[in-house]
Structure formats: C-alpha cells, structure tokens
Amino acid sequence: xxxxxxxxxxxxxxxxxxxxxxxxxxxxxxxxxxxxxxxxxxxxxxxxxxxxxxxxxxxxxxxxxxxxxxxxxxxxxxxxxxxxxxxxxxxxxxxxxxxxxxxxxxxxxxxxxxxxxxxxxxxxxxxxxxxxxxxxxxxxx
Amino acid sequence: xxxxxxxxxxxxxxxxxxxxxxxxxxxxxxxxxxxxxxxxxxxxxxxxxxxxxxxxxxxxxxxxxxxxxxxxxxxxxxxxxxxxxxxxxxxxxxxxxxxxxxxxxxxxxxxxxxxxxxxxxxxxxxxxxxxxxxxxxxxxxxxxxxxxxxxxxxxxxxxxxxxxxxxxxxxxxxxxxxxxxxxxxxxxxxxxxxxxxxxxxxxxxxxxxxxxxxxxxxxxxxxxxxxxxxxxxxxxxxxxxxxxxxxxxxxxxxxxxxxxxxxxxxxxxxxxxxxxxxxxxxxxxxxxxxxxxxx
Numbered sequence: 001x002x003x004x005x006x007x008x009x010x011x012x013x014x015x016x017x018x019x020x021x022x023x024x025x026x027x028x029x030x031x032x033x034x035x036x037x038x039x040x041x042x043x044x045x046x047x048x049x050x051x052x053x054x055x056x057x058x059x060x061x062x063x064x065x066x067x068x069x070x071x072x073x074x075x076x077x078x079x080x081x082x083x084x085x086x087x088x089x090x091x092x093x094x095x096x097x098x099x100x101x102x103x104x105x106x107x108x109x110x111x112x113x114x115x116x117x118x119x120x121x122x123x124x125x126x127x128x129x130x131x132x133x134x135x136x137x138x139x140x141x
Numbered sequence: 142x143x144x145x146x147x148x149x150x151x152x153x154x155x156x157x158x159x160x161x162x163x164x165x166x167x168x169x170x171x172x173x174x175x176x177x178x179x180x181x182x183x184x185x186x187x188x189x190x191x192x193x194x195x196x197x198x199x200x201x202x203x204x205x206x207x208x209x210x211x212x213x214x215x216x217x218x219x220x221x222x223x224x225x226x227x228x229x230x231x232x233x234x235x236x237x238x239x240x241x242x243x244x245x246x247x248x249x250x251x252x253x254x255x256x257x258x259x260x261x262x263x264x265x266x267x268x269x270x271x272x273x274x275x276x277x278x279x280x281x282x283x284x285x286x287x288x289x290x291x292x293x294x295x296x297x298x299x300x301x302x303x304x305x306x307x308x309x310x311x312x313x314x315x316x317x318x319x320x321x322x323x324x325x326x327x328x329x330x331x332x333x334x335x336x337x338x339x340x341x342x343x344x345x346x347x348x349x350x351x352x353x354x355x356x357x358x359x360x361x362x363x364x365x366x367x368x369x370x371x372x373x374x375x376x377x378x379x380x381x382x383x384x385x386x387x388x389x390x391x392x393x394x395x396x397x398x399x400x401x402x403x404x405x406x407x408x409x410x411x412x413x414x415x416x417x418x419x420x421x422x423x424x425x426x427x428x429x430x431x432x433x434x435x436x
Contacts, residue, residue, distance in 0.1 A: 011331075039357070068355060071355070122359050127284035129298075129299065
C-alpha cells in the first residue's frame with residue numbers, strides 16, 4: 001500500500017511540474033519582440049542583404065522563422081505547384097536571394113562548395129540534411 | 142539596436158558578429174492565416190527575459206540533478222548486483238558450456254531478446270520493436286549533445302524520425318496487452334502502467350515537435366551544450382519542449398528505482414550469465430570459499 005501511495009505522489013508531482021511549466025509559459029511567452037535577447041546562431045552564419053521592412057528582419061518574426069521555415073516553404077510550394085498560386089513571401093528563391101551573400105573573398109558560392117553557406121551553417125549544427133539543393137539553385141540569380 | 146546591414150547589398154562575413162539582433166515587433170504580412178502559431182493569431186505577449194532566465198536555470202539544474210541520480214543510482218545498483226552472491230549453479234538449460242558461449246548467449250539475449258521470443262511471440266514483437274526504435278531515437282538525439290556532430294550520427298539521424306513511430310507502435314501494443322489480457326491486467330501494478338504511459342508521452346511530445354509544432358532546435362542545442370559546459374544559454378520556452386524535457390527528466394529520476402533496471406540487471410541474471418559446467422568445475426561463491434578456507 002505504501003508503495004502505491006509513493007507512486008501516486010511521484011506521479012502527481014511530475015504532473016504538477018509539467019503543468020506549471022506549461023501554465024507559466026502560456027502566460028508569459030517569448031521575448032523575441034523585445035529584441036534585447038539575441039538568438040543563438042552557430043558561428044559563421046552570414047548576414048542577410050537587408051531587412052524586410054524598417055521594423056522587421058525577415059518575412060516572419062524570427063521566432064516563427066527559426067521554427068517553421070521548412071513548413072512555410074513547403075506550404076508555399078504546395079500552393080504554387082498544386083494550385084498555381086504565386087506571390088507569397090515564403091519561396092525558397094526569396095530566402096536565397098536575400099540570404100546568400102558573397103563571402104570575404106567576394107565570391108558567392110553554392111552550398112556544395114561553401115561550408116559557410118547560409119543554409120548549411122545551422123543545418124550542419126543540428127545535423128539536418130536538406131535535399132532542396134539537389135534540384136534548386138543555392139545562389140541568388 | 143544595431144541595424145548594421147540595413148540598406149547594404151552585400152555584407153562581409155565576420156565570425157562572431159552579432160547576427161539577427163533585430164527587433165521584430167510587427168509582423169508585416171497579414172496574408173498568412175494558415176498557421177496556428179503565427180504571432181498575429183496569438184494574444185499579445187509580455188516580454189520576459191527574466192522568465193526565460195529562470196526557466197533556463199530550473200531546467201539546467203533539473204538536468205544536473207537527474208543526471209546525478211541516474212548515474213549514481215544505476216552505479217550503486219550495479220555495485221549491489223555485482224556483490225549479491227549467486228550461491229547456486231542455475232543456468233537455464235540448454236546453456237552454453239564455455240564462457241565464450243555465455244557471452245554469445247548474453248549478446249543474443251540483449252540484441253534479439255531470445256528468451257522472450259521463446260516465451261511469447263507477441264510480447265517479443267512489441268517489446269523488440271520498442272527497444273530497437275528507442276535505441277535509434279536516442280542515437281538521433283546525440284546531435285543535441287555533440288558539436289560537431291559525429292558523421293555516423295548525421296547518417297542515421299533521419300532514420301530516427303521513423304523509428305519514433307515504431308516506438309509508439311511497440312509501446313501501444315504493450316499497453317493494450319496489459320489492459321486487454323485479463324491475466325496480465327490482474328498482475329499489473331501502477332508502476333507497470335506508469336512506465337508505458339511515461340514513455341508514450343515522451344514519444345508523443347517528441348513526434349509532435351518533429352512533425353507538427355517544431356521548436357527552435359538550434360537554440361535548444363545551444364542550451365544543451367551550455368548545460369554540458371556549465372555555460373548556460375537561454376532555452377526555447379515552447380510548452381511542448383518543456384513537457385518533453387520534464388518527462389525525460391522524470392524518466393531519468395525514476396530509472397534507478399524502477400523496473401527499468403532490467404537494463405543493467407539482465408547481465409547479472411544467474412540463469413543467463415552462468416556457464417553450464419557443474420560437473421567439470423565445482424561452483425563455490427566467494428563467501429563460501431572464504432568459509433572453507435577458514436575451516
């Protein structure tokens with residue numbers, strides 16, 4: 001009986017901790033909008049050519065971009081390929097055009113030749129292999 | 142805020158320069174109504190860098206605590222197992238007659254679950270699927286702890302995604318067995334259910350993060366490396382991630398006190414780790430030998 005009580009107490013504590021974490025979070029989420037807490041980026045990540053507007057860095061807030069750029073691009077791809085809808089801002093081409101910049105030697109190299117390519121810096125850090133560039137160009141037009 | 146590269150067409154790459162330190166108060170485009178996490182569709186958020194610092198500190202400390210309990214606890218258990226006398230020669234026959242044979246038998250036992258296979262095909266199927274999938278999933282998670290990531294981890298990393306589903310399948314099968322088979326339900330204790338539910342929740346939250354609501358894994362890896370190198374970095378505060386981590390910490394804490402100890406325990410099972418040679422060599426435990434010497 002004592003063991004059973006111990007289990008229940010342990011289970012309850014675990015649930016309480018999880019609940020508190022979720023509760024606290026939803027009431028007081030990201031401070032991305034304050035801008036005073038820079039995100040971590042792996043060393044060597046190149047800067048973009050320009051901000052998308054005077055107040056915003058990328059086509060979505062960084063909080064969103066950093067999590068969902070893959071989903072956003074895939075969604076736009078489906079819109080474009082299946083329904084012919086163009087003009088949204090989440091195209092791979094758009095990312096490449098703004099983010100892939102010349103290196104210190106003034107060369108703009110493809111992802112296959114440049115370990116410091118914008119896309120590969122984080123994907124290497126997170127051990128994610130992307131197959132976008134087996135077909136698509138990884139350099140701006 | 143530094144807008145160092147605004148208006149420029151190109152930017153020299155300088156390692157270590159501040160990147161992405163842009164404010165993003167306003168989200169400029171309203172035409173993206175499809176995603177539930179789009180900030181335009183969330184309530185306004187208070188800034189909370191102190192909240193994030195507290196959260197980071199709590200989870201970092203919990204990780205240290207959980208790692209200590211896991212390592213010391215399992216270490217102590219192994220010490221206990223190694224010292225418990227096995228006074229009788231009781232290998233389950235047919236058993237190997239050489240030490241090499243025993244090593245081979247143990248290898249088959251921990252990789253193929255041979256005795257379970259002979260005992261019950263259904264438990265073996267679900268159990269084996271679960272364990273192999275868990276191994277692949279855990280190996281995939283090595284990428285959060287290594288920088289640079291070892292190349293073989295990069296190679297098997299994508300397989301781990303699908304192993305996640307196999308893991309859920311195996312666990313669900315085992316849970317259904319526990320509930321549906323009356324004989325098994327009768328002998329099931331709360332801890333039996335707890336382990337299955339805990340692992341299912343860990344797998345479920347992980348899969349949700351992989352395929353539905355991703356977290357910022359680059360930021361998370363920075364946090365994890367920071368925990369390992371005692372140089373804390375802020376962690377992402379997505380509820381799913383916090384749930385996933387809380388459950389994993391719970392699993393680590395509970396490991397040395399639960400049935401999960403079958404992992405080190407299998408190596409100390411006398412019925413599996415003994416050589417079947419009672420006629421060739423007399424079996425005397427250490428403490429018994431000491432008594433004989435004294436006499």
